[in-house]
Ligand SMILES: NC(=O)C1=CN([C@@H]2O[C@H](COP(=O)(O)OP(=O)(O)OC[C@H]3O[C@@H](n4cnc5c(N)ncnc54)[C@H](OP(=O)(O)O)[C@@H]3O)[C@@H](O)[C@H]2O)C=CC1
């Protein structure tokens with residue numbers, strides 16, 4: 001109130017002012033509560049009344065610093081005793097008519113106007129209280145009255161024939177022709193101001209509210225929403241009708257008719273520029289080149305669907321439908337009818353849905369009984385989103401962009417409407433998807449920089465390298481590629497870190513907290529699904545079967561997946577099939593390049609060959625970084641057990657190195673390649689030679705296994721020497737041809753390319769119709785944190801470029 005009075009005092013220096021006030025925050029709800037209780041005979045209404053009195057008293061005490069003027073005190077008591085009398089009457093009668101309700105609800109504005117006008121007087125400003133019942137004339141629909149513009153204009157002009165002082169007018173309330181109090185809709189003080197401004201030809205109508213103006217989207221739901229300095233009357237009307245709470249939907253019309261600009265300003269931040277609403281033509285300075293001005297949503301609507309073959313080509317059905325709803329004062333928020341004329345879909349307020357269904361079923365009883373029209377269908381828990389902009393008109397591609405971004409994010413559009421003025425596309429979606437839809441649409445139309453949200457499973461070798469790479473490269477991606485890679489979740493078996501705005505990658509280890517609630521990967525997936533962020537990618541850096549098993553569910557929930565874990569694509573055939581099926585059904589992407597050869601482009605190369613029509617004859621080579629490293633080092637004369645330890649330390653091995661030494665990890669890669677080639681293979685179809693001695697294959701802890709491995713050192717040393725004596729070397733390699741894959745220890749000439757491998761190098765040899773005489777070879781490091789994480793990162797960026 002102090003801010004308000006300062007603003008009034010400041011503005012007064014330049015102009016004549018009319019001040020219109022609304023009720024103190026929450027007061028109209030309290031009045032409604034008191035009236036409803038009194039109407040149902042609950043004496044508890046008196047407590048609400050006391051609370052109301054107390055609240056206004058506290059405000060007054062504070063404003064007047066304890067020295068409340070006598071005149072104010074008297075007026076204040078008079079208002080409250082009138083309110084008490086009315087509520088007492090309602091209580092005695094146990095009946096709350098619309099007429100009484102309108103009278104009660106108006107007390108919020110009456111008390112505000114009294115306080116503000118008295119406080120202005122206290123500040124030596126010549127102000128006076130003015131009841132809008134003397135100014136605004138409505139029909140007799142007391143609680144939601146329709147304004148009679150002409151009669152109101154006459155009254156207002158008469159009242160302000162001469163102008164002196166600052167009138168402080170009660171917003172929201174008006175009078176029916178018989179003088180009874182009416183109200184003109186919640187938040188109606190904006191409307192009151194606009195009616196007064198228009199009637200008097202004001203220079204400006206300024207709405208002082210608690211936000212900086214119209215935003216491109218609700219900033220509480222879309223973090224990157226931006227203020228709109230200028231919008232047209234038409235845009236303001238579309239946005240406020242479609243849920244933007246900044247301005248009363250009806251407030252634009254009188255100002256627009258009179259050509260008076262409306263300024264939206266923030267009374268808590270008066271220096272902010274605000275939003276100017278007017279009818280100025282589009283110009284580059286005032287209107288961005290973007291087609292969309294803003295988006296907004298109504299988060300609780302109900303769809304009413306009337307359908308039936310008997311509606312086709314029958315004139316008058318729509319007229320009966322709408323007339324029936326109008327007779328019962330049911331407001332229609334949205335209408336859609338396809339050209340087949342088989343159905344009409346309407347969105348209405350949920351509170352009115354049961355009544356709407358009842359009256360329409362009565363209206364169309366004959367048609368429903370004769371099955372020309374189906375019983376009315378009601379669909380709940382829906383939200384309506386409106387995408388609004390003057391510039392949308394004639395701008396091809398707006399709806400394509402809108403539906404594409406929703407589709408990629410798995411947001412199902414249930415109903416759509418666009419008028420021929422092309423400045424509003426409204427769509428109805430499941431209310432669970434509302435925030436996701438608002439954010440992805442906003443990002444698509446307003447932001448040059450797009451976001452992908454990552455949820456990582458696993459915090460081991462690969463995840464650590466991945467985080468390091470994202471941290472090092474994030475800024476560059478933002479600047480060069482307009483892409484922000486945001487890590488929103490990390491989890492291992494015991495801990496979890498979550499932050500929708502992005503975990504601080506400099507201290508992610510500290511962010512990990514013990515897991516609570518539903519643990520396991522299912523719990524993590526539930527959190528990701530509940531968050532329902534747009535452009536979400538799940539990144540699997542575990543070696544877990546349980547994690548791989550959730551890929552189908554993730555994909556069906558439209559969450560893209562990047563995985564280094566081979567247990568999905570090399571899992572059982574049913575799991576493999578269900579991943580592939582889910583991939584087909586979903587708009588989300590699934591990439592797994594690092595499953596074979598870590599960061600090497602093996603799966604992409606194979607698919608490029610296949611997709612471009614080449615025929616793959618065979619694939620041979622070394623596909624284990626660990627085994628390659630072991631045999632390359634043995635050739636130099638190292639001890640087997642000690643080399644295995646080094647492979648583990650270098651991050652080449654699986655969490656349990658027996659997965660490498662048994663050939664299982666290698667076999668999985670051939671299994672994946674075989675499946676890529678179209679063969680129906682299970683793991684057992686790959687012939688594998690294991691290097692793990694029989695007695696160490698059980699549950700033995702990894703440390704103990706590594707200690708015991710020394711027992712085979714001499715065998716490997718001897719085999720290496722024997723092979724060298726014959727000009728040969730030993731290596732672990734394999735191949736797949738005609739759907740048959742086998743891998744194991746081989747003797748190869750020292751001159752063979754396999755003998756020339758070093759470190760963890762992999763080598764894959766594709767023999768194809770096109771690459772026959774000289775096969776196509778992909779060679780390079782095939783294991784290790786950095787190269788694998790690089791491959792995972794590249795897959796993430798591939799999905800990002802599809803999503804954004
Ligand atoms: N190393 C390499 O060169 C390559 C590895 N890969 C694959 O990358 C994957 C990761 O390897 P790497 O980083 O070396 O393995 P690590 O053992 O270093 O890390 C595995 C991580 O997964 C976590 N984890 C295991 N089960 C679950 C679960 N159910 N839910 C959540 N987190 C889980 C572990 O958690 P906790 O710490 O709590 O146990 C751990 O943080 C493996 O599938 C591997 O085959 C692929 C290509 C190359």
Ligand SMILES: N[C@@H](CC=O)C(=O)O
Nearest residue numbers: 624625626652653654
């Ligand atoms: N443990 C694997 C890592 C890559 O998949 C290997 O050694 O190749």
